[in-house]
Amino acid sequence: MANPLELFKGTLDVLILKTLSRGSLHGYGISRWIRETTEEELNIEEGALYPALRRLETKGLVEAEWGVTDTSREAKFYSLTGEGRTELEAGLNHWHRYVRAMSRVLGSPAG
Amino acid sequence: MANPLELFKGTLDVLILKTLSRGSLHGYGISRWIRETTEEELNIEEGALYPALRRLETKGLVEAEWGVTDTSREAKFYSLTGEGRTELEAGLNHWHRYVRAMSRVLGSPAG
DNA sequence: GTCCAACCCCTCGTAATCTTAGGCATAAGA
DNA sequence: TCTTATGCCTAAGATTACGAGGGGTTGGAC
Secondary structure, eight states: OOOOOOOOBTOHHHHHHHHHTTSOEEHHHHHHHHHHHTTTSOOOOHHHHHHHHHHHHHTTSEEEEEEEOTTSOEEEEEEEOHHHHHHHHHHHHHHHHHHHHHHHHHOOTTO | OOOOOOOOBTOHHHHHHHHHTTSOEEHHHHHHHHHHHTTTSOOOOHHHHHHHHHHHHHTTSEEEEEEEOTTSOEEEEEEEOHHHHHHHHHHHHHHHHHHHHHHHHHOOTTO
């Protein structure tokens, strides 16, 4: 990873929830998928990822279950709960409104 | 303000710098301009604003000078320094790259 | 004449979140 | 054998926004 962007605090949860909306996945896989999907722009540090997953689990937004990966390793698989899906929708909405508000102040990238 | 959005931590500085790029302005005016420009979506709390201005001043990104407002009140006017403009460009760049990265994960608002 | 909203500045404690830097363990490949 | 990739975790530290408080002035409504 050349130069991953620093995360704006508060944006990680929706990234995780969205990633899990594609299907059950373990922590390492979540991190990798985000990194690859953003072409190395976003790199989720483990010190942020695992506490975040615990947080989401405590809130009842995700569920965890131990399983086995493609490579025959033990891993904890997370999946969205119903509440998690609702929260994801709310998070997406928040983010999109935020982007709109920001661009009113900052101007659009091309203007 | 009906329901201002909670700020993502790390986005306030660029909002302030951008606002000041339009010209010298005092704290209260900065807050008001952002609130009006975003149609009440972003409301900068004073407990966030004034410490942020101090921060930016300490970093040499803005300069402060006491003056008099339109309404004949004493107020501390802030203006961008050269370094501040550079930092603003960096901040804008960071934000725009971030939005692109986020939308790769989250999908575009319409998709 | 008094009261209230808008204007203006500030600080502190708290909570939340990410970064950095560690630790531990297994599997595959050079 | 040694390194890389895969996997999980925690603790300390820094940063930053929020909430709640403090102060004071001005102008207009009542």
